[in-house]
Amino acid sequence: MDRTLEFGGKQIEPDVRRLSDMREVIYDIDWLKSAPDEILYYMYRDLAMSRQDRSIILDHGLRYDITVIPPGRLGSEYVKTAGHYHPEIGNTGMTYPEVYEVLHGTAHYLLQRCDEGRIVDVVLIEAHEGDKVIIPPNYGHVTINPSNKELKMANWVSRNFSSIYEPYKKCGGAAYFELAGGKMVRNGRCDHQPDLRYLKPSNIGKVGFAKGREMYGLVRDIEKLGYLNSPGEYQWLWDEVLSDKNRVNAPIL
Numbered sequence: 001m002d003r004t005l006e007f008g009g010k011q012i013e014p015d016v017r018r019l020s021d022m023r024e025v026i027y028d029i030d031w032l033k034s035a036p037d038e039i040l041y042y043m044y045r046d047l048a049m050s051r052q053d054r055s056i057i058l059d060h061g062l063r064y065d066i067t068v069i070p071p072g073r074l075g076s077e078y079v080k081t082a083g084h085y086h087p088e089i090g091n092t093g094m095t096y097p098e099v100y101e102v103l104h105g106t107a108h109y110l111l112q113r114c115d116e117g118r119i120v121d122v123v124l125i126e127a128h129e130g131d132k133v134i135i136p137p138n139y140g141h142v143t144i145n146p147s148n149k150e151l152k153m154a155n156w157v158s159r160n161f162s163s164i165y166e167p168y169k170k171c172g173g174a175a176y177f178e179l180a181g182g183k184m185v186r187n188g189r190c191d192h193q194p195d196l197r198y199l200k201p202s203n204i205g206k207v208g209f210a211k212g213r214e215m216y217g218l219v220r221d222i223e224k225l226g227y228l229n230s231p232g233e234y235q236w237l238w239d240e241v242l243s244d245k246n247r248v249n250a251p252i253l
């Protein structure tokens with residue numbers, strides 16, 4: 001199947017993530033023994049609609065990507081991304097945040113915060129087409145496709161860093177695994193697995209999100225993405241995103 005993406009009048013070839021890139025984070029190790037090394041997802045990085053847009057995006061130290069995760073299973077688990085943390089910004093005590101938008105399908109964003117090697121918060125956010133989900137500073141994240149439809153999602157993120165995969169690999173995955181059918185299983189290899197908090201997506205008007213408006217359009221109002229490179233100035237946003245006021249019930253299986 002041709003996986004070229006047309007964006008800004010150009011044909012973009014994806015980077016791919018294969019099963020062999022993420023063997024260490026798979027739940028179903030029996031399945032893994034004989035599983036073929038298939039491509040699990042497609043990443044179209046550093047996109048811009050025009051040269052003018054590209055120059056605005058570069059000037060603000062940002063990147064816009066699209067990721068496509070076809071539906072599938074990793075044995076008994078739903079297909080997911082490898083999982084990573086972002087590095088700390090200088091000595092601020094804060095790592096780079098990120099923001100996602102679901103363009104098509106359904107996503108489960110599984111966030112976790114680690115303090116001195118111990119997981120202290122785990123959050124699951126279910127997002128549908130048009131929903132925006134902010135990954136706050138100091139949270140690692142995995143994206144799960146829990147449906148039988150293709151998941152297409154976009155992200156804005158700082159272009160000033162590389163992701164850190166080791167903590168997820170070391171623990172054999174995130175603090176929880178989502179099995180086909182939706183059951184969440186604790187990962188006993190993680191030091192402490194707090195109960196999951198189910199939160200709503202971060203559809204926050206103050207940072208320029210609007211229902212029915214794709215967040216690529218923020219290229220025309222790019223100061224609204226200032227929190228991605230200067231998270232220290234946005235404590236109100238982190239409080240709002242992580243607040244227990246956004247709690248929803250766990251999905252009924």
Ligand SMILES: O=P(O)(O)OC[C@H]1O[C@H](O)[C@H](O)[C@@H](O)[C@@H]1O
Nearest residue numbers: 043065067081082083084155157
């Ligand atoms: O890096 P992975 O854990 O494989 O996750 C995949 C995604 O991660 C980040 O959020 C990037 O900004 C995306 O471009 C990428 O598609």
